Amino acid sequence: xxxxxxxxxxxxxxxxxxxxxxxxxxxxxxxxxxxxxxxxxxxxxxxxxxxxxxxxxxxxxxxxxxxxxxxxxxxxxxxxxxxxxxxxxxxxxxxxxxxxxxxxxxxxxxxxxxx
Amino acid sequence: xxxxxxxxxxxxxxxxxxxxxxxxxxxxxxxxxxxxxxxxxxxxxxxxxxxxxxxxxxxxxxxxxxxxxxxxxxxxxxxxxxxxxxxxxxxxxxxxxxxxxxxxxxxxxxxxx
Numbered sequence: 001x002x003x004x005x006x007x008x009x010x011x012x013x014x015x016x017x018x019x020x021x022x023x024x025x026x027x028x029x030x031x032x033x034x035x036x037x038x039x040x041x042x043x044x045x046x047x048x049x050x051x052x053x054x055x056x057x058x059x060x061x062x063x064x065x066x067x068x069x070x071x072x073x074x075x076x077x078x079x080x081x082x083x084x085x086x087x088x089x090x091x092x093x094x095x096x097x098x099x100x101x102x103x104x105x106x107x108x109x110x111x112x113x114x115x
Numbered sequence: 116x117x118x119x120x121x122x123x124x125x126x127x128x129x130x131x132x133x134x135x136x137x138x139x140x141x142x143x144x145x146x147x148x149x150x151x152x153x154x155x156x157x158x159x160x161x162x163x164x165x166x167x168x169x170x171x172x173x174x175x176x177x178x179x180x181x182x183x184x185x186x187x188x189x190x191x192x193x194x195x196x197x198x199x200x201x202x203x204x205x206x207x208x209x210x211x212x213x214x215x216x217x218x219x220x221x222x223x224x225x226x227x228x
Contacts, residue, residue, distance in 0.1 A: 009155070035216060045205065045219040091157060101146050101165075101209055102173070103217060107157035 002027045002094050006106035013082045014114050020067075021077045021109045023092030034068065034075045035093040035103070038086075045091070051075065079111075087113045118142070121206050121220035129228055134193040136223050138206030144218075145211035147189035149173075149181060152203040152222070161204075164189055165211065196227045 003026045013019035025034070032053045039045040051059045051068050058066050063083075067076045079086055092106040122137035140147065146165055150158040150173075160173030162181040170181050178200060182190045189208075193200055203224050207217040 006157075037219075044221050047216045047218075050216060101211065101215070101217075102160065102163065103148075105150075105158040107155060 002029075002096060002104045004092055004094050004104050004106040006090075006092055006109050008109045009107070010110045010112075012112045012114055013079075015082055015084060017082055018078065018080045019082055019111065021079075021090055021092075021111065023075045023077070023106055025073050025075065025092075025094045025104075027073070027094065027096065029096050029098060031097040033095045033097060034066075035095070036064070036066070036075075036077045037091045037093060037105075038088045039091065039108075040085075040088040048090070049077070082113045084113050084115060087111060119206055119208055119218050119220040121204075121223050123223050124221060125224050125226075127226045127228060128193075128196050130197060132193075132196050132227075134196050134225070134227075136191040136193075136204055136206075136225070138189045138191070138208075138220055139187050140189075140208040140218070141187065142208065142218070143186065144208035145186075146209045146217075147183065148207040148209075148217065149179075149189065149191045150205040150207065151175065152205055158205065161191065198227050201225060201227045 005024045034051045036048040038048045049061045063080045065078045089108045094104045118141045120139045148163040149161045164183045180192045206220040209215045209217045
């Protein structure tokens with residue numbers, strides 16, 4: 001089984017500042033996808049950004065970007081210009097393309113944006 | 116937009132009861148998933164399904180079963196509820212093809228007394 005590790009259970013950031021959430025994973029596969037999901041308090045989990053392992057270019061979605069280091073098996077999420085609405089639990093997830101569509105999630109990082 | 120609907124946001128049941136959690140998606144997704152979310156443990160997969168009447172065990176299937184009689188509906192069943200099954204339960208769905216993200220419901224917070 002794949003493992004996904006998020007080593008920061010809780011983080012905080014000042015509004016308008018930049019924060020980076022870390023994620024590492026363990027796999028022997030070469031063909032996979034990585035995702036970051038956001039779960040606001042008492043609200044639905046939604047996709048923030050995804051990265052295909054064969055693409056070297058880091059994915060970007062507005063204020064959200066990733067630093068994908070395939071050799072190091074690292075997939076961090078950078079949030080720029082943090083907003084109060086970014087306060088949420090963030091989950092990193094791994095999907096092995098060759099074995100179907102099962103996702104493996106990390107334990108999550110609780111991010112608080114401080115006004 | 117994809118809509119994944121879970122039948123209850125909050126549910127309270129008693130030990131030993133048979134509990135049904137229902138999930139319906141409206142996007143013709145082949146895959147459907149049931150997760151359990153506990154603080155410090157993240158999301159753990161209970162069961163998933165690739166097609167009607169098909170099911171696969173996830174990481175923590177013990178004490179649970181599932182049913183998928185129609186493509187849009189995936190039910191999670193606690194055969195005899197126990198207090199250690201008190202948790203948040205999340206349903207998700209996705210297309211079968213790889214790289215497709217999972218779409219989640221709002222979750223059901225289940226308390227077993």
